[in-house]
Structures are given as C-alpha cells and as structure tokens.
Amino acid sequence: MAGERATPLLKDELDIVIPTIRNLDFLEMWRPFFQPYHLIIVQDGDPSKTIKVPEGFDYELYNRNDINRILGPKASCISFKDSACRCFGYMVSKKKYIYTIDDDCFVAKDPSGKDINALEQHIKNLLSPSTPHFFNTLYDPYREGTDFVRGYPFSLRGGEPTAVSHGLWLNIPDYDAPTQLVKPRERNTRYVDLVMTIPKGTLFPMCGMNLAFNRDLIGPAMYFGLMGDGQPIGRYDDMWAGWCTKVICDHLNLGIKTGLPYIWHSKASNPFVNLKKEYKGIYWQEEIIPFFKSVTLPKECITVQDCYLELSKQVKAKLSSIDPYFTKLADAMVTWIEAWDELNPSGDASTKLANGAAK
Amino acid sequence: MRNPPTLLSLAIDSAVINFCRISDLSFVPEHILLELFVRTLKAGKLNEKILKLFIATGKEEILSVIESLNIQHILVPVLPTLIIKDDEVDIVIGALQSDLTSFMEAWRPMFSRFHLIIVKDPDLKEELKVPGGFNLNLYTKSDMDKVVDSSSSTISFSGYSCRYFGYLMSRKKYIISIDDDCIPAKDSKGELIDAVAQHITNLTTPATPFFFNTLYDPFSEGTDFVRGYPFSLRSGVECGLSCGLWLNLADYDAPTQALKPSARNSRYVDAVLTVPARTMLPLSGINIAFNNELVGPTLLPAFRLAKEGKFRWETVEDIWTGMCAKVVCDHLRLGVKSGLPYVWRQERGNAVESLKKEWEGVQLMEEVVPFFQSVRLSEAAVTAEDCIAEIAASVKEQLGRSNPMFARAAENMVEWIKLWKQVRSL
Numbered sequence: 001m002a003g004e005r006a007t008p009l010l011k012d013e014l015d016i017v018i019p020t021i022r023n024l025d026f027l028e029m030w031r032p033f034f035q036p037y038h039l040i041i042v043q044d045g046d047p048s049k050t051i052k053v054p055e056g057f058d059y060e061l062y063n064r065n066d067i068n069r070i071l072g073p074k075a076s077c078i079s080f081k082d083s084a085c086r087c088f089g090y091m092v093s094k095k096k097y098i099y100t101i102d103d104d105c106f107v108a109k110d111p112s113g114k115d116i117n118a119l120e121q122h123i124k125n126l127l128s129p130s131t132p133h134f135f136n137t138l139y140d141p142y143r144e145g146t147d148f149v150r151g152y153p154f155s156l157r158g159g160e161p162t163a164v165s166h167g168l169w170l171n172i173p174d175y176d177a178p179t180q181l182v183k184p185r186e187r188n189t190r191y192v193d194l195v196m197t198i199p200k201g202t203l204f205p206m207c208g209m210n211l212a213f214n215r216d217l218i219g220p221a222m223y224f225g226l227m228g229d230g231q232p233i234g235r236y237d238d239m240w241a242g243w244c245t246k247v248i249c250d251h252l253n254l255g256i257k258t259g260l261p262y263i264w265h266s267k268a269s270n271p272f273v274n275l276k277k278e279y280k281g282i283y284w285q286e287e288i289i290p291f292f293k294s295v296t297l298p299k300e301c302i303t304v305q306d307c308y309l310e311l312s313k314q315v316k317a318k319l320s321s322i323d324p325y326f327t328k329l330a331d332a333m334v335t336w337i338e339a340w341d342e343l344n345p346s347g348d349a350s351t352k353l354a355n356g357a358a359k
Numbered sequence: 360m361r362n363p364p365t366l367l368s369l370a371i372d373s374a375v376i377n378f379c380r381i382s383d384l385s386f387v388p389e390h391i392l393l394e395l396f397v398r399t400l401k402a403g404k405l406n407e408k409i410l411k412l413f414i415a416t417g418k419e420e421i422l423s424v425i426e427s428l429n430i431q432h433i434l435v436p437v438l439p440t441l442i443i444k445d446d447e448v449d450i451v452i453g454a455l456q457s458d459l460t461s462f463m464e465a466w467r468p469m470f471s472r473f474h475l476i477i478v479k480d481p482d483l484k485e486e487l488k489v490p491g492g493f494n495l496n497l498y499t500k501s502d503m504d505k506v507v508d509s510s511s512s513t514i515s516f517s518g519y520s521c522r523y524f525g526y527l528m529s530r531k532k533y534i535i536s537i538d539d540d541c542i543p544a545k546d547s548k549g550e551l552i553d554a555v556a557q558h559i560t561n562l563t564t565p566a567t568p569f570f571f572n573t574l575y576d577p578f579s580e581g582t583d584f585v586r587g588y589p590f591s592l593r594s595g596v597e598c599g600l601s602c603g604l605w606l607n608l609a610d611y612d613a614p615t616q617a618l619k620p621s622a623r624n625s626r627y628v629d630a631v632l633t634v635p636a637r638t639m640l641p642l643s644g645i646n647i648a649f650n651n652e653l654v655g656p657t658l659l660p661a662f663r664l665a666k667e668g669k670f671r672w673e674t675v676e677d678i679w680t681g682m683c684a685k686v687v688c689d690h691l692r693l694g695v696k697s698g699l700p701y702v703w704r705q706e707r708g709n710a711v712e713s714l715k716k717e718w719e720g721v722q723l724m725e726e727v728v729p730f731f732q733s734v735r736l737s738e739a740a741v742t743a744e745d746c747i748a749e750i751a752a753s754v755k756e757q758l759g760r761s762n763p764m765f766a767r768a769a770e771n772m773v774e775w776i777k778l779w780k781q782v783r784s785l
Contacts, residue, residue: 111547134728135640137602137697138609138624145626147619150612150671151641151678153724166573173574176586183583188574190581192630199638204571205587239587258573282590289570289589 017089082228084237121261129159130255206242234277453522557700558648565595566694599693616710642681
C-alpha cells in the first residue's frame with residue numbers, strides 16, 4: 001500500500017520461546033520468518049532425551065536440569081511436565097520482546113492464499129498503540145486502511161502502549177475438553193481480518209499458542225503457574241497468566257490486542273486427557289473469575305512486580321478457601337518474582353515502569 | 360480451469376436473488392424449475408411465499424421433491440432460538456432526500472417482506488418519491504405536529520432525528536434503521552449482504568458482555584466458546600442493540616475524512632462481537648437495529664448541535680443516544696453487538712465543507728465520554744424508561760451546569776419518556 005512503512009524486523013530485540021517435548025520439525029516451515037531470530041527452547045519432560053533443532057537456527061536450550069541448576073530452590077515455581085515451563089524462557093531472555101509459539105503450530109494462509117508472517121503482524125501490533133479506554137467500532141485504528149470513527153474522543157486517540165499481542169488459530173480451535181468432545185470435527189475456517197484492543201475492565205481467555213508481549217512492560221506478569229506433574233490442574237497455565245496480566249495491564253494503563261495473526265494449529269490433543277487435566281479448573285474458574293473481576297490494586301503499586309506481589313497476597317487471602325493449591329500457587333507467584341528479579345537485576349531500565357512515565 | 364457459468368445458470372442465480380419480483384412460475388420448464396428450487400434451497404431463501412409459487416405450478420417432479428425432502432408449510436429457520444415472524448419487524452427509514460427510488464429499489468430484495476415506516480425530514484420541501492410494491496406507512500411534518508406540540512416542546516425531528524418519530528410510532532418488536540444514502544454491500548465472496556437478516560440474527564441470538572470470547576460471537580456457525588470461558592456465562596444474555604458497519608464511506612468524523620479525503624473502507628471483517636459491559640463506544644446510527652420491547656425508549660432525539668446539518672459529519676445526536684443506550688443495556692444486563700452486517704455507504708457531501716461549519720460536537724465529546732463511563736444507575740431502575748429518567752437527572756446535574764446544551768438534552772430525554780408513554784397509552 002502506498003506510504004506504508006516496512007515493519008522493523010527487531011531481530012536483536014526479540015526472542016522466540018518454544019516449549020517442546022517432541023521435536024522441532026515444525027521450525028522448517030517457519031524458517032523464512034524465524035531464521036533471523038534467537039530461539040529459546042525450553043525442553044519439557046525427560047531431560048535425558050535430546051531435542052534435535054534444525055540446522056541454521058541460533059538458539060539456547062534449557063531442560064529440567066538446567067532450570068534446577070540456574071534457579072536452585074526457586075525452580076519449584078516452574079512447572080514440570082507441562083508446557084507452562086515455557087515461562088522460564090521469558091525469565092532468562094535478555095530481549096525486549098517475546099514471541100511464544102507451540103510446536104504444533106504452522107504457517108497459515110490468508111484468504112488470498114498468501115503465507116501469513118505471524119511474527120511480523122505481532123510486531124506491528126506491539127509497536128502501535130492500543131485503545132483500551134473506548135471501543136473503536138472499526139477495530140484497531142492504527143492499521144492501514146482504517147481510523148478512529150466519528151464520536152471517538154480526540155483526547156483518547158494517542159492510545160496506550162501495547163503490552164500483549166494475542167493471535168488466533170485456524171483449523172483446530174482452542175476449545176476446552178467438553179466442547180472438543182461435543183464437536184470433535186469442528187474446525188475454525190473463518191479468517192477474521194481484525195485486530196482489536198480488549199477493553200479495560202474486561203477479562204479474556206489468553207491462549208499461549210501464538211502470543212507475543214513486551215517483556216519490558218509486562219514480563220513479570222507472564223507467570224504460567226503451577227501445572228502438570230504433581231499439580232491438581234493443567235491447561236490453565238496461560239489462562240492464569242492472562243487474568244493476572246489483564247488486571248495488571250488495566251491498572252498500569254497498558255493495552256492488550258487480540259485478533260490477527262492466525263497460525264495453523266495442526267494437532268488436536270486428546271479430549272479425555274484434557275478433561276482430566278481441566279476438570280478442577282472448570283469448577284474453580286467460576287470462583288476465580290469473580291475474584292479477578294473484583295481485584296483492585298493500590299495506587300502505590302507502580303511496577304509490574306509490585307502489582308504481581310500484591311496479587312499473590314490477594315490470591316492467598318481469597319482463593320485459598322477453594323483449595324490449598326492456591327496457597328501453593330500464591331507462594332510460587334512470589335518465588336517467581338524473586339527469581340525474575342534475580343535473573344533480571346533492576347539495573348535494567350526495563351522492568352521499572354512508573355505509572356504514566358515515559359516508555 | 361473452471362468453465363465460466365452458462366447464461367442459463369446466471370439467469371437462475373438472478374431469479375433466486377430477485378424472487379420478490381416473481382409472482383408466477385407456471386411458464387418455467389420443469390428441468391429449469393427443479394434447478395431453481397435446488398438453488399433457492401441452497402441459498403437459504405425458501406420461504407412460505409416462494410414455496411407456494413413452486414407448489415402452484417402443479418409440476419409432478421417439484422411436488423415429489425418437496426414431499427421427499429419433507430418440506431412442511433411452517434418452516435423452522437436455522438436460528439437457534441426464536442421463530443421470527445415477518446410481522447415482528449419494522450424497518451424505519453429517515454428520508455433526508457426526496458427521491459428514495461434508487462435506495463428502495465436497491466433494498467427491495469431485503470425489505471419487501473417487511474413493513475416499512477418512512478419518515479420525511481420535516482425540513483424537506485419537495486414531495487417524497489417512493490416506488491410501489493412495499494407495505495409501508497409514511498409520516499411527515501403534519502403527523503409529527505399532531506403528536507408533538509412544537510410550540511411547547513424542545514424535541515426536534517429535523518434532519519437525521521426524523522427517524523425517531525418512526526420509532527415512536529412503531530409497535531413492532533424489532534426495529535432496523537438504515538440511512539437513506541446506504542445500499543446493500545457485497546461480502547468477500549461478492550454476494551449481496553442481507554443486512555436485515557443479519558441484524559435479526561444478531562438481535563435474536565444471545566450476547567456475551569461479561570467475558571470476552573476470543574473467537575468473537577460464539578453463537579455463529581462454525582465457532583464456539585474458547586477454552587477458559589466460564590461455563591456459567593455461556594448462556595449469554597438477550598441482545599438489545601445491533602450496530603452494523605459501513606464499506607466505502609466509513610463513519611469517520613469531518614476532521615479525519617478531510618485529512619484523508621480518498622480514504623475508503625474496503626476491509627470486510629467477518630465478525631460480530633459483543634461489546635463488553637461497561638465499555639463505551641461511538642454507536643453510529645447509520646446502520647442500526649434494536650429490540651424495541653427491551654430498549655425502545657432509549658433511542659431518542661436529545662442532543663442537538665447548534666448548527667446540526669444534513670450530513671452525518673455535522674451531527675453527534677446518534678453518538679449521544681448510543682451512549683445512553685449502552686449505559687441502559689449494561690444496567691439491564693442486555694447485550695450490544697457490533698460488526699456485521701455491512702452496508703455500502705454512498706458518496707455524499709464534502710468533509711472539508713462540513714469541517715468549515717462549526718464542529719463543536721468534537722469538543723463536546725471530551726466532556727461527554729467521562730460522564731458516560733462513570734454514570735451508574737440505581738437498583739430501582741428496572742425498565743428502559745426508568746434508566747433514561749435517571750440518566751437525564753445525572754446529565755442535568757453534572758453536565759448541565761457547564762453547558763446549556765446538556766441541560767436541554769436532559770429536558771428532551773425527560774420529555775421523550777413522557778411522550779413515549781403517552782403515545783402508547785392511546
């Protein structure tokens with residue numbers, strides 16, 4: 001389009017974090033888009049297994065032994081035998097932006113048949129402002145070919161910094177186990193050409209399959225909880241991170257976008273296995289959601305870490321009555337922040353963000 | 360390589376789209392009739408009237424197909440909840456131009472089933488030209504004068520506000536209103552969009568304002584609630600308002616359109632979504648539908664700019680009304696949907712010219728938005744009328760002090776509720 005600037009690659013400012021237990025063959029398809037970037041691979045499951053990374057990629061790989069070595073006793077906050085372990089990758093990264101993708105996600109095609117460069121779209125989303133305070137009926141006004149509509153206050157047109165870009169999935173949609181059981185054949189074939197900001201005060205289910213965020217702005221909030229081996233629930237890691245992140249973003253006036261880009265999700269996990277993992281979560285979320293909807297963070301919380309620690313206190317105080325798991329989780333949230341701060345000393349201008357201060 | 364369609368095939372497709380003009384099929388050869396029937400079925404356009412036309416031909420093959428498919432006279436549409444009777448819908452058109460012929464002809468396939476209310480802008484001097492073949496009521500200044508005493512009332516039906524008189528007069532459950540400079544748009548497959556049908560679908564399927572679904576409207580075909588969506592919220596709530604969008608001339612304000620004079624909206628976004636509770640938005644009146652029983656009184660003429668004109672660039676009355684409506688819907692736990700359907704908005708007017716006139720509306724939005732974002736209604740407000748009364752009181756108290764325009768808007772709102780009740784008690 002005339003006048004459209006090229007999207008910066010950000011190849012020295014962005015890490016791609018991939019959790020895996022199988023192999024990384026899927027990277028071959030992504031090679032044209034991912035090769036310029038540094039990869040952080042977090043190996044879940046048996047550390048004695050060797051994960052083969054295709055030739056030509058610049059990467060660092062961490063297995064459970066590495067995590068234990070690096071974090072010592074604090075490694076208890078990182079999930080074992082669950083893709084939630086990916087958040088370790090966020091913690092060790094030294095870059096400003098993170099893109100995380102599952103190893104069963106491939107390049108999708110747009111309606112014209114062209115391959116979608118998902119990473120480029122995420123970068124566009126993150127580098128342009130969000131509009132959480134007032135809904136624009138033509139969706140993201142910063143995209144080419146659109147703008148703010150009549151009636152949108154001019155004082156709000158500068159927007160807020162974008163902290164998270166949440167992409168979607170064609171083919172196998174991100175359904176929970178009950179829905180998968182009822183509709184095993186349903187595929188997402190609808191390409192919805194929009195990016196939008198999730199309004200302030202509204203919660204959403206954040207999926208970690210195709211997700212990018214500004215680590216400087218929101219990194220410490222992206223803790224994916226205690227899931228998998230030895231834990232009573234699974235498949236709620238990204239949900240938990242999403243609820244915490246949204247509450248904190250709302251408090252700090254940061255934006256979260258959802259919509260494009262699409263990736264092609266190829267593998268449907270076993271719905272019966274999923275049901276076992278999600279079972280408790282389905283009941284617990286009925287109480288968790290009202291908790292997050294009513295959370296207020298004090299004005300004094302001006303950094304992400306402050307907000308997160310405050311949240312962990314409230315989780316312990318209000319959700320422990322549901323199950324002792326939440327006490328453990330609240331403690332793990334604190335451990336996470338301690339580990340984060342240790343690995344990312346406050347000398348970095350990055351994680352300190354005063355409310356309303358310059359980015 | 361695919362063969363291009365035959366002339367016969369194109370003719371049959373054209374017949375399917377224009378069925379409203381066909382009153383007799385007896386002359387059509389049987390094999391063509393069968394193909395026509397199959398395509399009508401595929402297009403989802405078989406209704407009572409068209410079924411009767413096919414049956415009336417008396418042709419054996421057609422009758423046996425109908426029987427073998429077990430098509431019954433009362434057809435249950437694909438909509439998951441209610442069966443919409445055509446007589447539950449009013450289409451209200453505010454006529455700001457005198458010759459509605461091309462507008463009505465363009466919309467005939469979508470409008471012809473329904474009752475129409477056409478309201479003539481009281482400032483329009485010329486006679487209205489409306490083509491035949493529609494079931495419609497026409498209201499003009501003289502009708503308005505009988506209902507509203509213009510000497511004592513501050514309510515004005517001038518310009519875009521004329522449609523509110525149509526809302527006042529309607530007794531139907533669902534009202535759909537489209538600006539008279541919009542025609543049917545085409546979707547990404549190149550097919551004409553039935554905006555009326557889409558609005559009805561939006562209004563008759565649940566909305567989900569309390570938690571955001573990342574796959575948008577979970578009640579659409581081929582989609583659902585995503586993982587992590589609380590089960591207790593999956594039945595949704597009733598939808599009070601459906602706001603459609605515009606291809607070609609988007610609803611930008613004058614400064615924006617003047618800055619980008621050639622900017623046209625060509626992006627077809629195939630989604631409907633519920634605007635979350637407590638989130639405010641600029642609700643454009645260009646392409647809108649609502650549940651009259653639930654929120655009728657909320658769609659009111661209240662906020663007039665001093666130099667309000669005959670182009671949308673010179674008004675904000677619908678934006679004001681839209682925010683009242685959103686507050687009411689949020690309070691009454693009703694949903695507001697935005698997205699499909701699109702209409703094609705034709706070129707009209709000049710943004711730069713409109714910009715030269717006073718655009719105080721843009722300045723006033725700055726005060727108005729924080730007010731609507733924070734206004735809260737009491738538990739006692741259980742109907743739309745109650746809600747409007749409380750909003751009006753808050754407007755008068757909080758905004759009315761700084762600007763007499765707001766005080767007048769509040770008065771208009773109070774008066775409108777009185778008028779609404781009065782008209783319905785007759």
